[in-house]
């Protein structure tokens with residue numbers, strides 16, 4: 001007969017930002033929390049590592065300064081050789097290495113953490129949840145939070161698995177020459193128009209750069225080839241470096257808008273719940289937001305309210321973001337000209353990344369500023385013509 005499983009109030013499967021955040025808020029409130037994490041921290045996680053320090057400061061009472069490897073002061077966007085740059089106020093965008101960032105959140109949680117503990121199976125009973133790990137150990141709790149990422153075993157075990165709209169992505173930590181690093185010291189660059197339904201990025205990471213590419217439905221080998229080719233233009237050679245690939249489960253109107261993210265005793269958060277921004281592939285913020293909402297719902301003794309909280313805080317905005325994504329990737333040039341180059345729209349977008357606004361407001365600010373933007377563009381086009389006569 002097997003021994004009685006260890007018992008907890010809440011078990012959290014996966015210690016990324018979603019799981020770490022839930023562990024932090026639940027354990028701070030005095031609950032007995034167990035975190036089961038497949039890897040041993042600190043571990044490498046494929047990610048651009050772009051986060052908003054302003055957002056983090058809204059959520060957590062502790063500083064992230066020790067794990068921020070750079071602060072972004074300028075964001076630039078390129079399409080077809082045209083570049084638009086925008087100065088950013090301090091604290092809007094920062095860069096982290098996920099190994100340090102995820103460990104930092106977890107270190108602030110007062111949870112029992114088991115590394116090398118991959119969840120294999122979950123069973124939900126009327127009064128509890130039992131979890132079996134790959135090494136055959138069993139644990140039980142009143143509730144389970146599934147924060148085990150894009151290929152969530154928890155979601156699959158509970159029949160909550162759905163086919164995500166997966167963006168394929170590759171990321172490389174590139175040393176780069178001193179001159180190139182200096183050019184990108186506090187500068188993040190997004191490059192559009194080089195791959196269908198996707199983009200490339202160059203992010204500063206202190207002593208190196210994070211470069212990457214993500215797209216929906218690329219041809220085999222296309223991501224690697226495009227990334228190499230475009231990075232050569234910036235004198236960034238990728239020879240001999242490790243290419244890290246990982247899927248990004250983008251929020252999709254058709255697949256996620258009404259998809260269940262809970263059972264009676266289990267709540268999915270972050271990538272496991274398919275909450276990644278449908279336009280940008282940004283997912284750290286949504287993992288943190290949903291991790292906190294899951295904790296709040298459990299602490300209030302109302303886990304059934306979690307889907308409603310996620311609907312209000314994330315999905316409602318994402319529904320508009322998904323429409324914007326469709327328009328953006330279908331008409332990239334028009335969107336670049338009217339949206340990305342429009343400072344009011346770009347500022348609205350940066351506010352979105354710091355969680356100060358939502359997609360409906362971004363769209364409202366885009367259309368509200370359009371007449372003024374177009375008038376200014378027309379004037380700028382006319383003035384040099386007049387002076388040349």
Ligand SMILES: Cc1cc2nc3c(=O)[nH]c(=O)nc-3n(C[C@H](O)[C@H](O)[C@H](O)COP(=O)(O)OP(=O)(O)OC[C@H]3O[C@@H](n4cnc5c(N)ncnc54)[C@H](O)[C@@H]3O)c2cc1C
Nearest residue numbers: 014016017018038048049050119148149270271283284287
């Ligand atoms: C190339 C790339 C670049 C990206 N760039 C950015 C960016 O710049 N900014 C941004 O906001 N987002 C970015 N994202 C998205 C972001 O990485 C994710 O949305 C985010 O990590 C989701 O957090 P999470 O906690 O839900 O899951 P994850 O961070 O994936 O964490 C899941 C954790 O669960 C563990 N786990 C998995 N299976 C099991 C199991 N069976 N049992 C126990 N533990 C398990 C994993 O080891 C992991 O630690 C990027 C993604 C990719 C692929």
